[in-house]
Amino acid sequence: MSDRTFPAEHSPLADHSLPAEQGFTADEIDTSKPHPARMYDYYLGGWDNYEIDREAADEVIRVHPQVRDSARANRAFMQRAVRDAAHAGIRQFLDLGTGIPTSPNTHEVAREEMPDARVVYADNDPIVATHAGARLTNAPGTGFVLGDVRAPKTLLADPAVRSLIDFAQPVAVLLVAVLHFVRDDEDPAGVVAALADALPAGSRLILSHATGEPYEEYAEGRTDEVARDGVLNVYKNATATLNLRDRAAVERLFGPFRLQEPGVVRVPLWRPDGPVPTAEEINNTIFYGGVGIKG
Numbered sequence: 001m002s003d004r005t006f007p008a009e010h011s012p013l014a015d016h017s018l019p020a021e022q023g024f025t026a027d028e029i030d031t032s033k034p035h036p037a038r039m040y041d042y043y044l045g046g047w048d049n050y051e052i053d054r055e056a057a058d059e060v061i062r063v064h065p066q067v068r069d070s071a072r073a074n075r076a077f078m079q080r081a082v083r084d085a086a087h088a089g090i091r092q093f094l095d096l097g098t099g100i101p102t103s104p105n106t107h108e109v110a111r112e113e114m115p116d117a118r119v120v121y122a123d124n125d126p127i128v129a130t131h132a133g134a135r136l137t138n139a140p141g142t143g144f145v146l147g148d149v150r151a152p153k154t155l156l157a158d159p160a161v162r163s164l165i166d167f168a169q170p171v172a173v174l175l176v177a178v179l180h181f182v183r184d185d186e187d188p189a190g191v192v193a194a195l196a197d198a199l200p201a202g203s204r205l206i207l208s209h210a211t212g213e214p215y216e217e218y219a220e221g222r223t224d225e226v227a228r229d230g231v232l233n234v235y236k237n238a239t240a241t242l243n244l245r246d247r248a249a250v251e252r253l254f255g256p257f258r259l260q261e262p263g264v265v266r267v268p269l270w271r272p273d274g275p276v277p278t279a280e281e282i283n284n285t286i287f288y289g290g291v292g293i294k295g
């Protein structure tokens with residue numbers, strides 16, 4: 001199944017009358033700064049972004065043209081890891097930092113294996129919330145929280161989470177391409193630890209994270225420093241800064257979750273379901289990814 005974004009006429013950006021029951025208004029969608037969710041949507045070919053996002057994203061593409069391949073590889077990793085979790089019997093998913101919906105979304109992938117899977121999505125960007133009703137929570141057994149991963153206990157206490165997730169049963173938590181928006185002083189490891197504390201044994205962490213580290217087996221494909229610094233500069237002016245981490249730091253983020261084979265790897269190398277990824281595919285990917293299980 002390939003990723004699909006949504007045409008402009010279906011975009012809630014075309015209609016700024018947001019549902020009052022979601023507790024925010026269109027005014028809360030900040031168009032004065034580029035937003036990571038809308039920039040990522042643009043990398044994936046989506047329409048749910050503004051001029052200010054496109055300008056910033058175009059600058060990232062200029063200094064680092066592979067960013068679009070990276071975003072697609074990251075979505076493919078998310079889909080394989082969710083499918084794997086559902087195949088292993090997990091029927092509950094918490095997708096934190098879910099992004100502007102891009103089909104197939106987590107509930108669609110999980111339900112291919114586990115038709116009664118329940119999924120709660122969360123994101124701190126109101127633009128994501130505007131889409132949730134039409135594209136994420138239009139199916140029974142799904143929910144959305146406008147919330148912040150840096151406040152995991154508040155997120156976990158949200159009524160949408162409490163009504164759909166049974167914390168006596170294993171849960172797969174997705175932190176896919178989101179913790180690089182959490183600075184060291186905001187304690188990303190503490191976020192994972194707080195989530196782990198709330199989950200029973202057998203629960204999973206599905207995590208991916210951007211890096212500026214060169215890919216060790218293909219020296220010619222390294223993310224060079226000029227590109228890395230150019231990308232970091234663009235995100236300095238966005239609503240959340242980018243915090244690139246190396247593989248060892250990403251491994252540490254798993255905390256109490258025991259890493260599963262093949263460990264933390266460039267996302268195309270995580271249990272590929274097709275031909276072994278080419279060196280070019282790996283070189284083009286700035287994301288590390290892995291899956292851990294709570295013992």
Ligand SMILES: C[S@@+](CC[C@H](N)C(=O)[O-])C[C@H]1O[C@@H](n2cnc3c(N)ncnc32)[C@H](O)[C@@H]1O
Pocket residue numbers: 036037040074075078096097098099100122123124125128147148149150175176177178181240
């Ligand atoms: C690069 S997108 C990734 C989307 C999706 N998880 C994926 O990998 O395809 C990052 C998302 O994380 C969200 N995000 C960033 N910081 C966040 C925070 N502190 N709390 C919740 N969501 C956050 C952004 O709004 C954006 O939607």
